Amino acid sequence: MIVKTDVLIIGAGxxxxxxxxxASKNEKLRILLLNQGPxxxxxxxxxxxxxxxxxxxxxxxxxxxxxxxxxxxxxLNEQNLVECLAREAPERAEELIAWGAKVFMEGGRLFFxxxxxxxxxxxxxxxxxxxxxxxxxxxELERHENIFIxxxxxxxxxxxDEGRVIGASVLDIRTGEVFAVQSKAxxxxxxxxxxLFPHSSNTPFGLRGHASGMGYALAYHAxxxxxxxxxxxxxxxxLYPPWLLGNPALLSIxxxxxYRNALGxxxxxxxxxxxxxxxxxxxxxxxxxxxxxxxxxxDLSVSPLPSAEIERQLQKALGGDIARERWNLIxxxxxxxxxxxxxxxxxxxxxxHFFMGGVRINERCETNLYGLFAAGEVAGGVHGxxxxxxxxxxxxxxxxxxxxxxxxxxASRAEWIAPDQGLVRQENERLHGFFRPDGVSGxxxxxxxxxxxxxxxxxxxxxxxxxxxxSEIASLKAELPRLRAPGGKRFNLGWVEAIxxxxxxxxxxxxxxxxLSRRESRGAHFREDFPDTDPRWLKHTRVxxxxxxxxxxxxxxxxxxxxxxx
Amino acid sequence: MGAYVRLKIFRYDPxxxxxxxxxxxxxxxxxxxxxxxxxxYVRDNLDExxxxxxxxCGCSWCFSCLMMVDGKGTRTCSRPxxxxxxxxxxxxxxxxxxxxLAVDFGLMITTPEGTFRKMEGTMVRKEKAxxxxxx
Numbered sequence: 246m247i248v249k250t251d252v253l254i255i256g257a258g259x260x261x262x263x264x265x266x267x268a269s270k271n272e273k274l275r276i277l278l279l280n281q282g283p284x285x286x287x288x289x290x291x292x293x294x295x296x297x298x299x300x301x302x303x304x305x306x307x308x309x310x311x312x313x314x315x316x317x318x319x320x321l322n323e324q325n326l327v328e329c330l331a332r333e334a335p336e337r338a339e340e341l342i343a344w345g346a347k348v349f350m351e352g353g354r355l356f357f358x359x360x361x362x363x364x365x366x367x368x369x370x371x372x373x374x375x376x377x378x379x380x381x382x383x384x385e386l387e388r389h390e391n392i393f394i395x396x397x398x399x400x401x402x403x404x405x406d407e408g409r410v411i412g413a414s415v416l417d418i419r420t421g422e423v424f425a426v427q428s429k430a431x432x433x434x435x436x437x438x439x440x441l442f443p444h445s446s447n448t449p450f451g452l453r454g455h456a457s458g459m460g461y462a463l464a465y466h467a468x469x470x471x472x473x474x475x476x477x478x479x480x481x482x483x484l485y486p487p488w489l490l491g492n493p494a495l496l497s498i499x500x501x502x503x504y505r506n507a508l509g510x511x512x513x514x515x516x517x518x519x520x521x522x523x524x525x526x527x528x529x530x531x532x533x534x535x536x537x538x539x540x541x542x543x544d545l546s547v548s549p550l551p552s553a554e555i556e557r558q559l560q561k562a563l564g565g566d567i568a569r570e571r572w573n574l575i576x577x578x579x580x581x582x583x584x585x586x587x588x589x590x591x592x593x594x595x596x597x598h599f600f601m602g603g604v605r606i607n608e609r610c611e612t613n614l615y616g617l618f619a620a621g622e623v624a625g626g627v628h629g630x631x632x633x634x635x636x637x638x639x640x641x642x643x644x645x646x647x648x649x650x651x652x653x654x655x656a657s658r659a660e661w662i663a664p665d666q667g668l669v670r671q672e673n674e675r676l677h678g679f680f681r682p683d684g685v686s687g688x689x690x691x692x693x694x695x696x697x698x699x700x701x702x703x704x705x706x707x708x709x710x711x712x713x714x715x716s717e718i719a720s721l722k723a724e725l726p727r728l729r730a731p732g733g734k735r736f737n738l739g740w741v742e743a744i745x746x747x748x749x750x751x752x753x754x755x756x757x758x759x760x761l762s763r764r765e766s767r768g769a770h771f772r773e774d775f776p777d778t779d780p781r782w783l784k785h786t787r788v789x790x791x792x793x794x795x796x797x798x799x800x801x802x803x804x805x806x807x808x809x810x811x
Numbered sequence: 812m813g814a815y816v817r818l819k820i821f822r823y824d825p826x827x828x829x830x831x832x833x834x835x836x837x838x839x840x841x842x843x844x845x846x847x848x849x850x851x852y853v854r855d856n857l858d859e860x861x862x863x864x865x866x867x868c869g870c871s872w873c874f875s876c877l878m879m880v881d882g883k884g885t886r887t888c889s890r891p892x893x894x895x896x897x898x899x900x901x902x903x904x905x906x907x908x909x910x911x912l913a914v915d916f917g918l919m920i921t922t923p924e925g926t927f928r929k930m931e932g933t934m935v936r937k938e939k940a941x942x943x944x945x946x
Contacts, residue, residue, distance in 0.1 A: 282866050283916050286875040292868035376872040397909075419909050420826075449869025450848055450888070563870060570889055571871045577891075688855065732860035735826050736910040739859050 246424040247663075250277040250393070251656040252649075253413060253428035255400045256460065258290040259641035260621025260648070261434030262382040263337075267649030268432075269389040274656055276391055277426065279398040279415060281455050285376075285383040288455045289436055289447055289622070293375030294562075295349075296358055296635035298365065299334035305367035307331045313365050314636060315807050317518060318601075318629020319768040320783060321473065324805040325608050326627045330636065330643050337642040338371070346373045346381035359498050361516040363634030370635040378638060397736075400459075401744055402672050403431065403467040404664035409615035410467055411662040414672040418741060421734025423676050425669045429656035430616050432648045433604060434641075435460025437622035438752055442597035442703075443695035444482040460623035462748035464604045465755065465790055469612045472625045472785040472800060473602035474752075475760035475770045478632050479523045479704055482596030484538045486575055486588065496590060499558040501550055502543040505589075506534035512541070519598075520631050520769045526594040527704040540593040545586055552586045559585055595703045599637060601628040601769065602759070605787070605800070610648035616655060620648035626785070626803075630768025679743040684729030687742030690721055694749055702753075706760055707773045714757045721750055751795075758797045759786040783809060814840040814894035816849060820861065821901040824910050831908075833899075834858070846890040847876050850900065850912070863912035877903045878912055 252268045254261045257280035265278045285291055300310050310331035315322050342348050349356040349372040358370035386392055397418040404412045404425070412427040438458030439447025447454035461471060497504065497515060504513040506529040513525045526541050536542060545555055560572045576583055603625030610618045621641045628636065701714035725747050730740035763786055765779035766772050787800040815837045823831035836857050838849045847867060854861040864875045871889045878887050879901040887900075906914035 282864065283875055286868075286873040286916065287864075287866045291873050292870065294870075374872070376868070396915075419915070449867050450845065452847065452851060452867035452869075452888075453865050455866060570886075574889055574891060686859070733824060733827065735824055736862040736913045737860075738854075738862065738865060 246422075247669075248277065248424060248426045249661060250275050250426060250428045252276045252430045252432065252652050253426050254278045254432040254434060254649075255413065255463070256280065256288070256434035256436055256621070256623070257284050257394065258288040258434065258436055258621065259378065259382060259638065260623075260645035261432065262379070262386055263642045263645030264432045264434060264618075264620055264649030264652065265392050266382070266385050266389060267646045268653035268656075269392045271653045271657055272391055274391060274653055275393065276389075277428070278386070278392055278394045279400060280394070280396050281399050281418075283396050284386075284394055285379045289375075289439075290638075290641065291376050291379040292447075292449070292454065293378065293638055295372045295374040295378070295638070296363070296370045297338065297373050297378075297638035298363070298369045298633070298635035299338045299371065299639060300331065300369060301335060301355055301371070302357065302368045305369055309366050310334070310369060312807060314633050315629065317364055317631050317633040319631060319778065320629065320804075320807070320809045321476075321767060321785070321802060322629035323626035323803045324807060325803050326606070326644075328805060329608050329647065330627060330639060333643045333646075334639045337639070337646065341373065341378060341381050341642065344381040344385045345377070347377040348373050358635070362498050364516060364518055365633065365635075373638065375638070399741060399744065400435070400463060401676060403463050403617070404668060405467045405614065406662050406664070408468065409662070410617040412664050413463075414669065414676075416676060416741070416744065418738075419736055421737060421740070423673050425664055427661055427663060428616075429659040429661060430618065430652040432610075432652045433460050433464055433617065433619040433623055434621045434645065434648065435463065435623050437600045438749075439597040439600075440691075441694055441698050441749055441753060441756075442477075442595070443692075443699050444593065444595055445597040446480055446482070447597065457745045457749055458600075458752040459745055459748050460619075461603060461755065462751045464612065464617070464619065464623070465751060465788065467614060467617065468790060469614050469617060469619075470605040470800075471603060471755060471788045472605045473630070473759070474625075474755045474788055475763055475786060476601035476625075476630055476768065477597055477702075477756070478519060478599040478601060478769050479595050480519060480598040481522070481526065481592030481594060484536075484540045484591040484593055486590070496559065496562055497543045499562065500543075500545055500555045501548040502545045502590070503547050504541065505544050506541050507536045508534055510534075518631060519634070520771065523594040523704045524771055526592070530593070531705075536591055538591055538593075540591040542589040542591040545588050545590065548586065552584050555585045595699060599628075599632050601625065601630060601632055602756075605785075606644075608647070609651040610644055611651065616659065618648040618652045618655075620644040630770060676744060679728055679730035679740060681727075681729050684727035685724050686729060686731070687739060687744075687746045690724065690728065690746045691742060691749065693717070693721060694746075694753055698753060702757060702760065705771050705773050708761060711757050711761045714753070715761075718750055718754050718757065725750070754795060755788045758795060759788060762786050762797050762799075780809065816840050816844070816892045816895065817897040818849060818853065819897070819899045820850070820853065820912065822861075822911050823908055825908060840892060840894045844892045846880065846885070846887040846892055846898070846900070849892060850887065861912070862910040875916075879904055
């Protein structure tokens, strides 16, 4: 079966949904939007805690927003992209609110989150819980009749023809059918890769968050260039109380807690960039000052706030009113002492939170392949070496809109090219080849990817350890021919895992090779063997497929107005 | 001998089964175990063919883990388990079953009382509401 569409969008999180809305403004075009789970109830946008930055404070300006993002990104940002981000953010936010997203207000005005949480120079962080953000986009999607949505549909490969992407192979998870999509333009908005790490804010309670990193591998195999694949942003992963999710840095700022190690000594004071918070916690644990659970903690007993206020702030960090049930659960089930002032909020560093690298795009969201556009976390270059808090929700709508606009423009003057039938059949056979009587499950391989990524590609990296990661990757690749999916074809998540795992290994390899090649420390990429930032390394690492080999080199950074040190 | 919870789970593959059946699984209990985690334990360790939506937003926001637990619509990610508990777990009522506990929520979802009110306007488009919702 071949489905024909004008614009195919892979991923219906914030970026994909916004791209679809924009592309659908050309009413002659048919837009097909794929999502791995139910629309608006899966993926990372709907689990976003809600910080979103746009310039609205009277003292703030686009220039300040731009400068903050580039400084925190350690100058590795594509500055042309950051300019788009800062300038278009207010318009995109107003639009979301008009579509029904719930922004937090206080005393009749927009509520600002504490700028110390993100390192912004002015109050700029607003709060739109991810689930209402996504619901607003979903409502808008339903108002456009030329958008066709397929839930539970996974793109398994892109079809390319002489440097142009012409379609994709798609698995309908519900029925187990595989079909080909032929499209004039393809927008990749498949999200991040938190699932490569065992601890991740993308996978609460060890359940999936639809962040397997498939999008990077799809682009790579089609021939796209990827940049900065070493740049993983880590945050603290809560160890105790269980189920208390949220960014420890925010908790500490809002509640006035202190960062302490197992000896009870305060080892750090905020504000600090996210990468520094991670490294300092990592050092405490590595040097033997970690708690028995393997973390450090935030001591709330020193807080100047009364218990009731701490409780209010913690609940707010969980998402306010709509998370009241979870808050009650935390209090009822997991904590011996109901007074939060007596809590030690323990966390461990190295929870994968966000990925700054990805498919290389220009300000029109074009990649190096004709017909392929990318937006959101799967695209790289916007955030440089470190993402400032509250800019992911901004990024996805700003670049989602751009990708939709330029993909529609491209599609309106392009022709369909039928994918080679041999390739379509080959992909179909590959997918069905996982049903074999015995072998290794996708889950088993996935768990092993997680353990070596955490051990060798975490907060602090060395050449020796990363080489160990490469040999783990090689030995796991040798097992791929034995990958096995259990049971039947219908809603078989074991099959989905078997499909994802080879791609995840490719992504792990891209990350490790990129991290090995960057012989300096910059932002989220910290090398114990090269602890300093080297001005000669103000360039992107770049990964491409050359024949069957993975080729890593460098590419220049686009600088428009802000030079390092400026 | 550690504590267990016993889950009686609805099993049905509409593409090949004549009728639904129930299977019972015993899951080792640890303090703070959530029902969705126990269901994941069954899939990972006891029966790899069990289908459910294993996505989790982690904040009781998304409702993709909605199932009938002892006949009541429940977000399984927010349902803590007690040691020795026995539960009947079925797919959410009012939505077509894809397989086992995974259902097709369609383009809307009915949320339990209380939450419904707060999310009105953004979460739920009432004019399109269909399905029986939560008991």
